[in-house]
Amino acid sequence: MKPCLLALIALALATAAASDVRAGDVDEDADGGVQAVAAPPPYVDRLIDGGGLAPQSSAGGDSRYDDGGSPRYLRVRGVVSGSSGAGASQNEDGLVVNAGIDTASYGSLSLAGTLRAAPFGGSLAIIERGLPFDGGWSANNGLGTIYSPQIGLAATQYRFFLPTFPMAGASTEWLRAGSLQLQASVGEAGQFDGLQLDGFQRLGGLLAAAAGQWEIDRHWTAGVQVVDASGVKTPELVGGEFGLTAAPVVAAAVTKTDSVSTYAGLGWRNGEDRDQLNFTVSDNGQGPAALGAWFDGTLARGRVTQNYGAFRLQPNLSWGYLPISNDTEGVYYRAAYRGQQWLFDGGVDSARSISGAGVGGTLFNGDVRYQFDPTTGIGGALTYRISNPDGGEGDLYAEGRDRLGQWRLDFQGSYDNGDTLARITIDQTWTLPVGQRLTTSLFVTRERRDGLGSIGGGGEISGGGHLVGPISWEGNFSYDSTTGAGSTGNINADIGLSAKLGSRWALVASYLDDRNQNANLFGVTPIVAVPLTPLITHSSAFLLSLRYEITAGSRPPVLGGSGVGSGAISGVLFLDARGDGVREPDKAGPSDVTILLDGRYATRTDAKGRFEFPLVSRGPHDITVVTDNLPLPWMVVDGGRRTVTVHTRERVEVEIAATSGANPPPPPATVASALPTTPRPDVFAAVR
Amino acid sequence: MKASPNLRAIGAASAISAALWGAPGLASADDFAVAASPPRFELTARPGSRLREVLEIDNAAPSAASYLMKTAEWSLDVNGGAVFSDALKPDSCRPWVAIERGDITVPGHGSYRFRFEVTPPAAAPRGECRFAILIEGKGQPVKTKAGLAFPVSGRIGIIVYLAVGDVRPQLEITGGGVGAVGGEPRPVLRVRNSGDAHGRLEGFLHGVDAKGVKIDFTPATLPILAGETRVIPLNIEQPDKTRPIHIAWPITIHGKMFWAGGSTTFSQAFVP
Numbered sequence: 017m018k019p020c021l022l023a024l025i026a027l028a029l030a031t032a033a034a035s036d037v038r039a040g041d042v043d044e045d046a047d048g049g050v051q052a053v054a055a056p057p058p059y060v061d062r063l064i065d066g067g068g069l070a071p072q073s074s075a076g077g078d079s080r081y082d083d084g085g086s087p088r089y090l091r092v093r094g095v096v097s098g099s100s101g102a103g104a105s106q107n108e109d110g111l112v113v114n115a116g117i118d119t120a121s122y123g124s125l126s127l128a129g130t131l132r133a134a135p136f137g138g139s140l141a142i143i144e145r146g147l148p149f150d151g152g153w154s155a156n157n158g159l160g161t162i163y164s165p166q167i168g169l170a171a172t173q174y175r176f177f178l179p180t181f182p183m184a185g186a187s188t189e190w191l192r193a194g195s196l197q198l199q200a201s202v203g204e205a206g207q208f209d210g211l212q213l214d215g216f217q218r219l220g221g222l223l224a225a226a227a228g229q230w231e232i233d234r235h236w237t238a239g240v241q242v243v244d245a246s247g248v249k250t251p252e253l254v255g256g257e258f259g260l261t262a263a264p265v266v267a268a269a270v271t272k273t274d275s276v277s278t279y280a281g282l283g284w285r286n287g288e289d290r291d292q293l294n295f296t297v298s299d300n301g302q303g304p305a306a307l308g309a310w311f312d313g314t315l316a317r318g319r320v321t322q323n324y325g326a327f328r329l330q331p332n333l334s335w336g337y338l339p340i341s342n343d344t345e346g347v348y349y350r351a352a353y354r355g356q357q358w359l360f361d362g363g364v365d366s367a368r369s370i371s372g373a374g375v376g377g378t379l380f381n382g383d384v385r386y387q388f389d390p391t392t393g394i395g396g397a398l399t400y401r402i403s404n405p406d407g408g409e410g411d412l413y414a415e416g417r418d419r420l421g422q423w424r425l426d427f428q429g430s431y432d433n434g435d436t437l438a439r440i441t442i443d444q445t446w447t448l449p450v451g452q453r454l455t456t457s458l459f460v461t462r463e464r465r466d467g468l469g470s471i472g473g474g475g476e477i478s479g480g481g482h483l484v485g486p487i488s489w490e491g492n493f494s495y496d497s498t499t500g501a502g503s504t505g506n507i508n509a510d511i512g513l514s515a516k517l518g519s520r521w522a523l524v525a526s527y528l529d530d531r532n533q534n535a536n537l538f539g540v541t542p543i544v545a546v547p548l549t550p551l552i553t554h555s556s557a558f559l560l561s562l563r564y565e566i567t568a569g570s571r572p573p574v575l576g577g578s579g580v581g582s583g584a585i586s587g588v589l590f591l592d593a594r595g596d597g598v599r600e601p602d603k604a605g606p607s608d609v610t611i612l613l614d615g616r617y618a619t620r621t622d623a624k625g626r627f628e629f630p631l632v633s634r635g636p637h638d639i640t641v642v643t644d645n646l647p648l649p650w651m652v653v654d655g656g657r658r659t660v661t662v663h664t665r666e667r668v669e670v671e672i673a674a675t676s677g678a679n680p681p682p683p684p685a686t687v688a689s690a691l692p693t694t695p696r697p698d699v700f701a702a703v704r
Numbered sequence: 705m706k707a708s709p710n711l712r713a714i715g716a717a718s719a720i721s722a723a724l725w726g727a728p729g730l731a732s733a734d735d736f737a738v739a740a741s742p743p744r745f746e747l748t749a750r751p752g753s754r755l756r757e758v759l760e761i762d763n764a765a766p767s768a769a770s771y772l773m774k775t776a777e778w779s780l781d782v783n784g785g786a787v788f789s790d791a792l793k794p795d796s797c798r799p800w801v802a803i804e805r806g807d808i809t810v811p812g813h814g815s816y817r818f819r820f821e822v823t824p825p826a827a828a829p830r831g832e833c834r835f836a837i838l839i840e841g842k843g844q845p846v847k848t849k850a851g852l853a854f855p856v857s858g859r860i861g862i863i864v865y866l867a868v869g870d871v872r873p874q875l876e877i878t879g880g881g882v883g884a885v886g887g888e889p890r891p892v893l894r895v896r897n898s899g900d901a902h903g904r905l906e907g908f909l910h911g912v913d914a915k916g917v918k919i920d921f922t923p924a925t926l927p928i929l930a931g932e933t934r935v936i937p938l939n940i941e942q943p944d945k946t947r948p949i950h951i952a953w954p955i956t957i958h959g960k961m962f963w964a965g966g967s968t969t970f971s972q973a974f975v976p
Contacts, residue, residue, distance in 0.1 A: 061801065
């Protein structure tokens with residue numbers, strides 16, 4: 017019997033690591049001998065159609081992959097696009113090039129360039145990140161059409177933000193192990209333009225900036241930033257996108273601006289608690305020097321978080337060559353409670369004009385949500401404005417999930433400057449097989465605008481997913497008859513197709529059509545009422561994009577660090593008109609907004625507001641939104657910062673809500689996905 | 705027939721993959737860069753009807769990779785980890801299952817929509833059965849420092865629950881105590897499922913410890929299979945991550961817990 021036993025043991029050792037198929041068990045028989053018990057044969061699965069089903073795999077991959085050398089990539093995208101609206105049309109045709117290489121000794125080098133044939137223009141930026149030095153120092157450098165850098169204190173604002181400056185020039189940043197941050201930049205100021213393809217408009221003059229930030233100890237941080245703009249031709253900003261807030265700041269065009277602006281900040285932090293004192297002084301030669309000062313604080317205790325602050329921004333305050341909110345002073349307070357079943361959030365903002373030439377007002381808002389059980393919750397929100405004229409809006413909702421998906425029933429009402437609107441909406445996100453999605457929305461509206469009443473309604477259907485072979489689709493159609501007397505209704509339709517054409521090629525085509533797009537009462541309740549006028553009578557746009565991509569190196573270029581293991585981060589930046597932090601089918605996404613990974617790797621949102629970092633090192637990462645090109649009146653709190661942890665082979669999905677100032681994000685559907693509370697930055701611009 | 709796959713992060717499948725490495729420490733994870741979605745199916749089927757589902761398999765590696773596809777039995781160990789086996793169990797519903805093919809190739813950075821069908825026979829009894837779909841990398845020889853070569857392959861198991869008829873879990877808390885979770889003492893519950901479908905606890909639980917500190921808890925969402933009794937830890941809800949919560953024992957916890965089709969109120973003191 018012994019040779020038989022040895023043979024079985026040898027067989028087991030040889031196969032154990034390779035397969036589930038086990039060697040036969042070994043039993044001792046009654047008389048002390050050993051015999052083998054026959055292993056059951058492996059189970060053989062049945063095959064659909066005898067295994068004759070055609071495979072459904074995407075094209076992709078690279079059988080010629082070159083794994084030698086440093087990780088590197090090259091992406092070239094050819095774009096043909098056009099848009100028309102308001103009696104004008106514009107085509108944008110050209111190339112987008114992105115390339116990068118991750119080196120061990122010189123950090124990561126990347127190149128991003130655009131060449132636009134019609135209208136002629138382009139941009140080019142070369143960025144070097146993480147250039148290491150001895151003594152814990154590292155450097156980040158930029159050359160070309162870039163944004164001026166900004167110290168952490170100026171960038172991590174709760175209530176306000178100081179804009180950075182698009183420029184054609186050079187910048188450098190030196191960091192010492194998180195304790196010291198030194199920055200300098202110089203170049204010609206400009207503006208990025210274009211819908212699909214970036215161009216760069218030069219504004220002339222010279223823009224120079226220098227900054228430093230010092231972490232004094234584990235609690236205290238101090239920083240100073242100086243911006244010198246000379247001979248810069250200031251663009252006309254009507255409803256401009258620049259300023260201390262994301263709200264409209266109107267300024268007439270100035271031939272040339274010479275100004276010196278200084279920011280100084282002192283921050284204290286202990287866990288989630290923080291206080292920050294900020295000063296800015298500007299002298300633009302058009303009057304006396306102006307001073308701005310503001311204080312923000314956050315106090316977090318268990319489930320209760322309080323935010324509070326005060327501000328005073330003197331008339332004629334500016335930042336570099338850009339006008340910012342000024343001639344206003346006020347206070348704000350906000351408190352939020354987030355329990356397992358109850359969520360409360362409420363606050364008050366009050367502001368007035370320093371000179372008396374502007375307007376002021378007070379805005380109250382609050383919301384509450386109760387979770388009955390893990391699947392069903394109810395809630396409501398109310399916002400009221402005391403200004404000239406008064407106005408407000410509110411809603412009551414119930415939402416839940418069942419086997420069909422997620423549903424939400426919403427009753428909304430709004431009053432603004434004599435106009436009223438009441439609406440009942442039901443939304444449904446349907447449960448579908450993996451790779452497919454479908455959301456629908458239906459609503460009925462009773463409206464009274466300019467003294468005329470009407471009843472209308474509409475709906476929206478949005479979906480996407482795998483279509484056939486390597487082709488996937490995404491589409492949306494909506495209709496809203498509630499657009500005032502005599503209107504033909506709002507119609508919006510867009511459809512997009514994408515296909516991987518081979519291992520390195522991908523094709524994207526999309527078409528959009530808007531008819532009689534109109535302003536909506538909901539979500540527009542700043543301190544000053546906004547007149548509701550049709551924005552666009554008819555517009556359409558198309559895009560055709562062909563992309564070539566090649567990667568090489570011992571591992572794909574993993575963003576956000578080194579080391580083995582990578583995942584992906586994808587997400588969407590959406591316009592949260594309802595302010596509930598939940599992405600619904602009627603919530604569009606702004607395109608061409610820059611999203612940063614760990615503050616160093618950039619991508620842009622597509623036409624749906626979606627973005628992706630396909631290869632990210634495992635571990636914690638920060639996602640932030642560069643708010644400079646976020647359309648008004650939308651804003652995100654704290655740069656939309658989300659900290660996510662990526663695990664190997666995991667895709668993390670991030671949703672970032674951009675809210676209008678009048679409609680702050682109330683408690684989210686789940687505590688785990690809680691959004692930060694927000695104040696109302698538009699208040700400050702509105703009271704100018 | 706309705707399918708309601710629970711769509712969760714692909715990472716859950718990756719976690720299973722990590723737990724299933726045939727020879728830990730011998731192979732690099734990069735050799736088997738697979739993500740599968742959804743990581744779990746919870747299907748409902750009518751006897752005599754055919755149900756087709758799609759499993760999306762992504763290859764994160766730059767080069768094409770081939771995988772073996774097959775069904776398997778699975779069970780849960782005491783820690784809630786899935787244990788897979790090939791031998792057909794007596795009550796297995798794998799004979800009702802047909803898969804697209806046993807061997808697939810996924811392009812580098814590409815994806816594959818893998819189809820499978822379940823056809824319960826017309827005489828299938830009411831109940832919930834379960835099986836898994838395994839995605840196995842083809843063995844790559846890995847050499848140790850001693851020169852020994854082992855064929856090593858990664859594996860992901862996708863769990864499938866199949867309900868035939870109107871099946872429901874019926875959960876009952878049969879006891880509680882204090883157990884070690886991640887090296888820390890935590891309140892745990894012993895939960896029995898006397899129903900005919902798997903269930904998961906959810907709930908809103910509030911506790912007061914010996915120092916009078918209020919602490920909220922949520923039950924771990926481990927599945928409790930039909931007919932099983934399982935220990936379910938109560939996890940601390942920690943609103944402020946910078947201030948860890950330490951329980952001063954004993955602690956009294958009360959609240960309400962839910963599962964599919966049922967709920968119960970709860971109140972108990974936990975003493976180590």
